[in-house]
Amino acid sequence: MKATRSNMSMFKASVPVFEIGLNALSALLDKAQAYAEAKSIDPTVLLTERLFPDMFPFTRQVQIACDQAKNGSARLAGIDPPPFEDNEKTIAELKARIAKTLAFLKTIEASKIDGAAQREITIPLGPKKGHMKGADYLHHFLLPNFYFHATTAYDILRHSGVEIGKQDFIGAIPMAVS
């Protein structure tokens, strides 16, 4: 059986994945907010928490997850992404950044990403540049980077005692249960 656009495409393997993951991350922020309120914890403590002194804190993990989704999808579509400042100080502001990211993803035409499998993608790497075919970029750079930061954000909340489970991370996926 030959894979066709109707069931396997660069777009379906990217934008809807980010949408589900970012919506799940937004819901994790709601649980973090409720936890901070229930335990009388200053939410800033959660936002600045990290797993090791030289690791990025929670807020930065969320910002990078958003930017991987935004900039990576734009790179695949061959368009310029809107720049976002990294200035979020509250859970509400992080949720707003996720919402802005989701709104941008909605503007991307599926056909632009579907045409990117063989296109060369260029990635800034300090003074050098990385070059990958679009499909390789999606499978081996963009998705692992997105999940790395999204999972680490989850792990920081979990390590901080927020009552969440893997299902909260996986989010609302297209699965029928019987």
Next chain:
Amino acid sequence: MKATRSNMSMFKASVPVFEIGLNALSALLDKAQAYAEAKSIDPTVLLTERLFPDMFPFTRQVQIACDQAKNGSARLAGIDPPPFEDNEKTIAELKARIAKTLAFLKTIEASKIDGAAQREITIPLGPKKGHMKGADYLHHFLLPNFYFHATTAYDILRHSGVEIGKQDFIGAIPMAVS
């Protein structure tokens, strides 16, 4: 431009992704071993470390990452995966489990997974069953679950002081640098 088998396929989006991720995980285990030796830490302390008392420890995260790759790829290919016991007690044994998983992945015919995009995949969910189209299963269940456990394994080592960075997690990807 139409996506074709030559540049975008269910197989390329799954088995090579797991191979790169599992090889990276195996190299992380080497760094954990070296760290334990340098700091005179019993490696068992690292293997049983967890980020919160009711989370799975490091060893279980590695076992599950292996099983997602093994069982998920088998499910997509429509074949029965070999069962692995969960009895690893040392870093060497965990590396052997990763090697066994990689050896199994090598036996899977690409064409069997490439034909799975529209096939219904059934997943055991306790007493119930989940049903997804193959492409949805890969994008929204298998990859996020694999990365969730692989990243959490990384995060546990990082939290334990092992000197690793994101590049160690991303692994040997097909990127040209200039």
